[in-house]
Amino acid sequence: MRTLLAVTEPFIKTEVTRLSADAAAGSSVTLAVESSDGFSESAYVVIGREGSELAELQQITEVVGGPSQVTVGTLKFNHQKGEPVTLYRFNQRKFYGSTSADGSYLELTSDGSPKDIQVDDPQGTVFEYTGSTATYFKATYYNSATGDETAIGDSEAALADETKRYASLWAIRKHAGLAGNPLYSDFRMEMKRKQAENEINSAIVSRYTLPLSEVPPLLSYICELMTAGYIDYEEFGKDSEGVKWLGEARALLKAIQIGRQLLLGADGAELGRQTDTGVLAGYPDDEDTDEAHFSMSDRF
Structure with a gap:
């Protein structure tokens, strides 16, 4: 398994404002903001501090001014006055794989591409490739509402981190x-x-x-x-x-x-075992040839 980490770059973020009042979770929630200039319907916004567990990426359904308001289709968490509201040009990442750095890249749909940008993870968007064909990987930005996508050629090819995670x-x-x-x-x-x-x-x-x-x-x-x-x-x-x-x-x-079930590798052989499993260590053993260093009459 290979793990890819796609860091969210600043260029996809445009306008930034703040909540001017508390907002409660629910459907079709109208957010009171300090300014709605630059915000538009069908665009995407991050409500909350990026990288925090309560940050969420939602789509705008309506924008009004005076007083400034932005309505989103869903709000998963409660948010407090003063939290940032950031406009994103894209809401998803697409992941591609290739056998060579300059080769033809195919989208890894069977592994879950595209993925929503993980605004609640400070590391970026995590993607896991469970196949064995691709060696080099690229990630683009994608807007699922408009179909806009950044060019694959603008993405830098990377070797994914080889990790021994037990499940994707x-x-x-x-x-x-x-x-x-x-x-x-x-x-x-x-x-x-x-x-x-x-x-x-x-x-x-x-x-x-x-x-x-x-x-x-x-x-x-x-x-x-x-x-x-x-x-x-x-x-x-x-x-x-x-x-x-x-x-x-x-x-x-x-x-x-207890050894009733064995862990076997791809070649059918058991994986490396601890050599002293189930063996009691003691002195003397069959490898000791010197005279004993203690006797039954010794007191300790």
């Missing part, structure tokens, strides 16, 4: 039934994935050498189950599907711990 955010989102739900951000999902990976590693570290040389499909399935379980349990409590998913994931981890 896209696979977890689909397993949890959140593939079409933008209200649960990738930022929150990443926190749950880290929690699942930590629990997995703590369970298998006594048997396998970490980091693993590769991520077998069984471990990816366990991570999907566990992360989706955390999310579902957090949202719906003890009667949710998440309880079942967590139980299934932990049962598989237990089977790995």
